[in-house]
Amino acid sequence: MIVQRMIVRTKAGRRMEVAELARAERERIGSTHRIYRSYIGPDNTIAVEFEHKDLEEMETFWSEWSATLESDAFMKEWNDLLEAEGTDEIWTLAE
Numbered sequence: 001m002i003v004q005r006m007i008v009r010t011k012a013g014r015r016m017e018v019a020e021l022a023r024a025e026r027e028r029i030g031s032t033h034r035i036y037r038s039y040i041g042p043d044n045t046i047a048v049e050f051e052h053k054d055l056e057e058m059e060t061f062w063s064e065w066s067a068t069l070e071s072d073a074f075m076k077e078w079n080d081l082l083e084a085e086g087t088d089e090i091w092t093l094a095e
Contacts, residue, residue, distance in 0.1 A: 001051060001052070001053060001092075001093060002051070002052050002053075002054060002055065002058065002090055002091065002092050003049055003050070003051055003052075003091040004050045004052060004058055004088065004089070004090055005047055005048070005049045005050075005088075005089045005090075005091060006047065006086055006087070006088050007045060007046070007086050007087045007089070008046050008048075008086035009042065009044050009082065009084050009086060010044045010045070010046060010083060011044070011081060011082065011083050012044060012083075014044070014081045015037060015043065015044050015046060016037075018046045018078070018081050018082070019035050019037060019046055021074070021077060021078060021081065022035045022046070022048050023035060028070065031050070032051070033048055033050045033051075034048070034049045035047075035048055035049075036048075036049065044083065055090075058090075
């Protein structure tokens, strides 16, 4: 299993709009990704976390998602709410 964590900085006062947009997209696509807001740290930060079986599954997920018409509208709205590019991290479990 891998975890993909995307961390973004929102425009001032827009954090909850970003979280709500991520929630709506989660419902639309039937995903189980988690949405986090900073508890202690920068107020304008949102993290979105996905679990995938492996890199191939992750790439297939994003390829299929980005091929939809809805993804274009989502990305336009998403990018309009962000202050800057975020980070995209891939994690594996260390035991």
